[in-house]
Structure formats: structure tokens, C-alpha cells
Amino acid sequence: MKIIFFGSSKFAVESLKILLESEHDILCVVTQPDREQGRGMHLGKTPVKTFANDKQIRIFQPYKKDLKNEIELLSGFNADIFVVVAYGLILPKEIIELPKIFSINLHGSLLPAYRGAAPINWAIINNEKETGVTVIKLTEEMDAGPIIQNRKITIEQADNAHTLEEKLSKAGAKLLLDTINNIAINKYKLTGQDENKITYAPKLIKQNGLIDWEDNAQSIINLIRGCFGWPGAFTYYNGKLIKILRAESSKIAVHEYQPGQICEIDKNGIHVVVAGGSIVIRELQPEGKKSMSCADFISGHKLIKGNSFLKSSF
Numbered sequence: 001m002k003i004i005f006f007g008s009s010k011f012a013v014e015s016l017k018i019l020l021e022s023e024h025d026i027l028c029v030v031t032q033p034d035r036e037q038g039r040g041m042h043l044g045k046t047p048v049k050t051f052a053n054d055k056q057i058r059i060f061q062p063y064k065k066d067l068k069n070e071i072e073l074l075s076g077f078n079a080d081i082f083v084v085v086a087y088g089l090i091l092p093k094e095i096i097e098l099p100k101i102f103s104i105n106l107h108g109s110l111l112p113a114y115r116g117a118a119p120i121n122w123a124i125i126n127n128e129k130e131t132g133v134t135v136i137k138l139t140e141e142m143d144a145g146p147i148i149q150n151r152k153i154t155i156e157q158a159d160n161a162h163t164l165e166e167k168l169s170k171a172g173a174k175l176l177l178d179t180i181n182n183i184a185i186n187k188y189k190l191t192g193q194d195e196n197k198i199t200y201a202p203k204l205i206k207q208n209g210l211i212d213w214e215d216n217a218q219s220i221i222n223l224i225r226g227c228f229g230w231p232g233a234f235t236y237y238n239g240k241l242i243k244i245l246r247a248e249s250s251k252i253a254v255h256e257y258q259p260g261q262i263c264e265i266d267k268n269g270i271h272v273v274v275a276g277g278s279i280v281i282r283e284l285q286p287e288g289k290k291s292m293s294c295a296d297f298i299s300g301h302k303l304i305k306g307n308s309f310l311k312s313s314f
Helices: 010-020 047-054 064-075 119-125 161-184 217-226 294-299
Strands: 002-007 025-030 035-037 042-044 081-085 102-107 130-137 147-154 233-237 240-250 262-266 269-274 277-286
Touching: 002 010, 010 025, 010 047, 010 081, 010 161, 025 047, 081 161, 102 161, 119 130, 119 161, 119 217, 130 161, 147 161, 217 233, 217 240, 217 277, 269 294, 277 294
Parallel strands: 002 025, 002 081, 081 102
Antiparallel strands: 035 042, 102 130, 130 147, 233 240, 240 277, 262 269, 269 277
């Protein structure tokens, strides 16, 4: 099968890799334009572009204003199928319908659950016990096309957004290759999504990571796990933002303290009161510094019982 691959994020790299190692022919890779990143505002490549460069694959990075030219260019490849994995931009109908067979999309959830940009994060934040990957026929409506194949993955309590993304990217790559192999021999079926089971996973914004200490322990721990990386689960201490990278439930008694207050400081970490109990912070990242263990943080700060983590810097 002659394939044009659309992808940008790290999640898509494993899929591109497995397709390159298969019998199928990757004609070119389409990825998002280089964008300014970091404090130095240097132009940064997408992970897919970096990988494709290493493999010496032809790359295109279209801008919306060049769409007409890109349609003419892509149609010239006469591809059998377009494969879209974490591309990050919505493709217009004119491009979706270019390949001889059709376009397909690999999504990081069990559709119709968690349509949208951040399915992995929201599945953890919402305390789901399982998720998965789904290959659909691509349509104009986001993540709404008929399902071709899917595969379930268990979400472990130790998983965060990074570890689960890695699991799903590998499972998704295998599922994608299996799906393409079946399409090549016309051995597949399209199943419409159940409209009554649709849920959404919108793109995370920074404010999604703000910890509300009046939530219960599991909800806060899920937020920390689900926001790992970006935007990071955060709170404030002495007017400074602190990201909480790892925390667990604690059994410390909290009767005389309020949510957000430190109720114990020991070798296990910093114990903080939440609704109905407490959690123990194991790893954190102070504003402008690298991640560190709570032991290192404690050694450089005067912490006492009753001090509070707050929801704002004021």
C-alpha cells in the first residue's frame, strides 16, 4: 500500500516507525510547521519531523494559506491511503478524500469516549480503569468517523500521562499496521460510533492543573498523574508556584487541620490535608528549578506543621 503519513507529536512516532519497517511504502510525511519554543524562542521541530529527517523521508509542512498548492502536491503521489496520527490540525474534506481508498486516523482512546486533543490526560484525571486505541475512517467531524478496529489497555495506578502515552503509542502502532494490512486485502468493516456514548477530551490549559485541596485524595492524585508533563499539577507556597510531580494517599490523622495545610513532615515526604484525609507529596518542582525529592525541598525550606499550600500566589 502506498501511504502518506500525517503526524506531529511523540505519540505518532511509533506508528511511523512500524510502518517504515513494514512492506508498505511511505511516500512522504506531513507534519506541523516548525514553531518557536522555550525561553530562547528557537524554532523547534515536531518529534515526527526529527524522526523522519533521520530516516531521510520526504517531509512537507503546509501552512493553511498554502492549502491549494498542497492539495495539488499530495494528489500527485496517487496514494492508496492517508494515515493520520496525532497530527494536531483538522484536515479539510478536500485532503481527506484524496487517497484512492480512504483516510484513516489512530486515536488514543476507545471511541466514542474522549474525542478531542487530550484523551490520555482526561482518562487518568477522570479515574478511568481502562482506555485504549481506535482506528477510524477519517471524516470532517473530529474523531467521529466509523470505527475499523480498537484495542483496550488497562490504566495502572502507577501510570501518569507520559507512561500511558508510551503504552498507547506502542499498542496503537501495532493496531494501525494490522488495520492497514486488513484494508489492503479488503478484510475490514466500518462500525458507526454510538452517539449516546460520546464524551470529550478538550485540550488542556494551564489552569486545568491547579490543585484544589478541598478535593479528595484520589481526585488530586489523578490530577497530578494526568497533568504530568503539561500543564503540570501545581499549587502555591509562600507566593511561589510549585508543581507536584508525584504523590500518594497518606494515613496521617488530620483532625485539627484544614485542606491545604501540612499535617506531617517525615522521611516519606510532605503530608497535606485534603477532603476526607491526606496525601503525601513525594516529588515536586519549585518555580524556576529542576524537579526534586521532597527530602531535598525540605532541607532548603523551613516547613512546619500548619503551613499551607494555596490555590493562588496571593
